[in-house]
Amino acid sequence: MSRQLETLTVEAVFARWPFVQQQLADNGLGEIADRPGARLAEFLDTDQLDDLDGFIDVMEDFLGANEEKVSEVTITGGRAKDGSPEPVAELTVKVGEVICIVGPTGSGKSRLLADIEWVARGDTPTGRHVTINGQVPDDKWRFSAEYKLVAQLSQNMNFVMDLSVEEFLNLHAESRLATDPEQKIQRIWNWANELAGEPFALDTPVTSLSGGQSRALMIADTAVLSSSPVVLIDEIENAGIDRQQALDILIREEKIVLMATHDPILALMGDRRVIINNGAMQKVIEPSEKEKANLIELRALDEKLMGLRHRLRMGERLDEI
Amino acid sequence: MRFVTVSGPPSSGKTAVILKTLEHLQKAGQKVGVVKFDCLFTDDDELYRKNGIAVRKGLAGALCPDHYFVSNVEECVQWGLQEGLDVLVSESAGLCNRCSPHIREVLAICVIDNLSGTGTPKKIGPMLKAADVVVITKGDIVSQAEREVFASRVHMVNTKARILHVNGITGQGSFELSTLWTGAEETATVEGKKLRFSMPAALCSYCLGETRIGSDYQMGNVRKMDLDLPTGFKTDGGPQELGPMDTGGES
Ligand SMILES: Nc1nc2c(ncn2[C@@H]2O[C@H](COP(=O)(O)OP(=O)(O)OP(=O)(O)O)[C@@H](O)[C@H]2O)c(=O)[nH]1
Numbered sequence: 263m264s265r266q267l268e269t270l271t272v273e274a275v276f277a278r279w280p281f282v283q284q285q286l287a288d289n290g291l292g293e294i295a296d297r298p299g300a301r302l303a304e305f306l307d308t309d310q311l312d313d314l315d316g317f318i319d320v321m322e323d324f325l326g327a328n329e330e331k332v333s334e335v336t337i338t339g340g341r342a343k344d345g346s347p348e349p350v351a352e353l354t355v356k357v358g359e360v361i362c363i364v365g366p367t368g369s370g371k372s373r374l375l376a377d378i379e380w381v382a383r384g385d386t387p388t389g390r391h392v393t394i395n396g397q398v399p400d401d402k403w404r405f406s407a408e409y410k411l412v413a414q415l416s417q418n419m420n421f422v423m424d425l426s427v428e429e430f431l432n433l434h435a436e437s438r439l440a441t442d443p444e445q446k447i448q449r450i451w452n453w454a455n456e457l458a459g460e461p462f463a464l465d466t467p468v469t470s471l472s473g474g475q476s477r478a479l480m481i482a483d484t485a486v487l488s489s490s491p492v493v494l495i496d497e498i499e500n501a502g503i504d505r506q507q508a509l510d511i512l513i514r515e516e517k518i519v520l521m522a523t524h525d526p527i528l529a530l531m532g533d534r535r536v537i538i539n540n541g542a543m544q545k546v547i548e549p550s551e552k553e554k555a556n557l558i559e560l561r562a563l564d565e566k567l568m569g570l571r572h573r574l575r576m577g578e579r580l581d582e583i
Numbered sequence: 584m585r586f587v588t589v590s591g592p593p594s595s596g597k598t599a600v601i602l603k604t605l606e607h608l609q610k611a612g613q614k615v616g617v618v619k620f621d622c623l624f625t626d627d628d629e630l631y632r633k634n635g636i637a638v639r640k641g642l643a644g645a646l647c648p649d650h651y652f653v654s655n656v657e658e659c660v661q662w663g664l665q666e667g668l669d670v671l672v673s674e675s676a677g678l679c680n681r682c683s684p685h686i687r688e689v690l691a692i693c694v695i696d697n698l699s700g701t702g703t704p705k706k707i708g709p710m711l712k713a714a715d716v717v718v719i720t721k722g723d724i725v726s727q728a729e730r731e732v733f734a735s736r737v738h739m740v741n742t743k744a745r746i747l748h749v750n751g752i753t754g755q756g757s758f759e760l761s762t763l764w765t766g767a768e769e770t771a772t773v774e775g776k777k778l779r780f781s782m783p784a785a786l787c788s789y790c791l792g793e794t795r796i797g798s799d800y801q802m803g804n805v806r807k808m809d810l811d812l813p814t815g816f817k818t819d820g821g822p823q824e825l826g827p828m829d830t831g832g833e834s
């Protein structure tokens with residue numbers, strides 16, 4: 263045991279690690295607090311002390327988590343499927359950037375994202391290396407519960423808990439030990455309502471939200487409460503939400519956004535586009551002026567389609583479009 | 584040979600994760616095998632066989648599947664060595680929340696799924712608490728928030744374990760898990776090794792085949808719930824002396 267808790271008094275432990283009191287109470291050991299002068303070892307056996315020591319590790323990790331912010335992630339190229347060197351030798355993505363990843367099925371898009379998630383050290387099939395803020399990262403990014411480099415959003419995801427929106431957000435905030443949870447929950451709720459276009463109340467059960475509302479809540483929640491600096495978006499093409507605004511929210515909350523998509527609007531919304539083939543990053547390109555101009559046209563088309571969808575929903579005919 | 588014990592509640596994705604993880608080792612030319620333990624029925628062995636994995640199964644029948652596991656584990660290790668395996672995996676039934684098949688100095692994996700509810704990590708006890716690596720599955724169908732809440736609950740129960748997310752269907756995360764398996768210690772025998780968590784004895788009359796209900800038929804390690812019933816009901820708990828086994832007929 264690293265902290266020698268068995269030698270300390272209850273009072274000393276509470277003073278140093280205030281969260282221990284709640285933890286003991288949660289485990290039905292609240293009465294320990296009534297005898298501040300006694301040594302902790304009078305109440306807890308070696309296993310329990312060991313567990314408490316581990317709990318303090320977790321909490322100290324947690325509380326320190328805000329100190330070292332991830333501001334950039336660098337991928338150093340490895341080798342393609344045929345063993346040749348990866349054409350893109352280095353790619354650095356920064357907080358606030360949106361990067362699109364395109365390439366045919368089987369080309370290695372998922373592997374690239376997995377390399378980032380696993381913080382590869384030349385120990386994956388691609389031989390890539392990933393560094394965080396220019397440094398070889400700690401093992402915690404691979405194995406701990408609260409440091410996950412990548413959060414994921416996809417169309418297949420559903421809420422499965424039987425809770426209201428507010429209870430749900432509270433639970434998430436609690437598990438993240440968020441500071442100022444009420445304010446964060448309000449912010450998530452406001453954003454989700456803006457994104458979805460069809461408002462919902464805080465006491466709505468999460469399982470009865472519409473597809474668009476669920477997606478909106480997931481995005482706003484991930485933006486504000488997720489611990490992961492990188493957000494991976496997979497297939498949210500037809501999510502029924504304002505996609506530009508969704509990206510804006512993630513950027514404002516200082517996320518690095520990676521999107522695997524073949525949707526032209528989403529692809530052109532990215533700051534850069536990584537082209538994958540043969541298991542390797544072939545090229546990184548920025549949208550051209552022409553593409554940017556086309557985006558305006560594509561948006562108009564998209565809005566038109568959305569309007570048609572809305573009219574269908576309202577029972578109208580589409581004789582005039 | 585490397586030996587890995589895999590536990591986890593029913594249908595949590597143990598077989599899916601083992602198949603995906605072993606695939607990476609098979610690709611690297613390793614010889615792999617699985618021993619599947621279950622209670623009454625399993626067709627996991629067919630799945631393993633179809634994937635070119637040497638397999639044996641053991642059905643515990645009326646016994647606790649984990650007790651059955653520990654009574655047979657040394658023989659399984661010897662079988663694996665005889666087959667010339669590089670990696671042997673045991674998959675347990677995960678039905679007994681009081682027992683855990685994990686052995687000291689043998690890599691211990693617990694597979695648990697995001698759909699099982701946030702109370703599950705606390706409920707399943709030793710098999711989670713005594714694991715070196717906790718694999719969380721079915722992250723593809725729940726929200727990011729639920730994944731984070733679930734992982735933090737797992738962490739609260741087992742603060743030391745490495746936590747990995749693996750998708751049993753696409754195999755996402757299985758390559759990463761496979762690196763931990765190839766890095767495991769060599770096992771030549773488990774003879775003399777110790778369980779990480781002692782298994783409770785089967786000591787009440789029901790363990791021994793009693794089927795009739797009522798205090799008169801309850802012997803051995805029996806504990807009563809405290810339900811504030813009027814006197815006349817026996818409500819005090821605590822182990823009683825183990826009486827003679829009822830071998831049929833009226834007593
Ligand atoms: N969506 C999804 N389904 C999964 C995942 N992992 C496993 N499954 C599915 O869950 C079901 C149960 O998986 P198994 O691998 O058979 O579970 P098990 O723990 O081996 O089950 P028993 O051996 O019967 O206790 C199967 O239908 C799997 O396809 C996952 O990550 N995502």
Ligand SMILES: Nc1ncnc2c1ncn2[C@@H]1O[C@H](COP(=O)(O)OP(=O)(O)O)[C@@H](O)[C@H]1O
Nearest residue numbers: 341342343367368369370371372373387388541
């Ligand atoms: N550079 C590489 N070297 C070896 N194998 C690779 C490489 N890149 C990808 N692969 C493998 O190719 C397969 C297909 O890649 P995947 O990432 O699933 O493609 P996509 O997501 O684009 O459909 C996977 O098994 C992956 O591990």
Ligand SMILES: [Mg+2]
Nearest residue numbers: 368371372373
């Ligand atoms: Mg893919």
Ligand SMILES: [Mg+2]
Nearest residue numbers: 597598627674
């Ligand atoms: Mg199975």
Ligand SMILES: [Zn+2]
Nearest residue numbers: 647649679682
């Ligand atoms: Zn048991």
Ligand SMILES: [Zn+2]
Nearest residue numbers: 786787789790
């Ligand atoms: Zn019994």
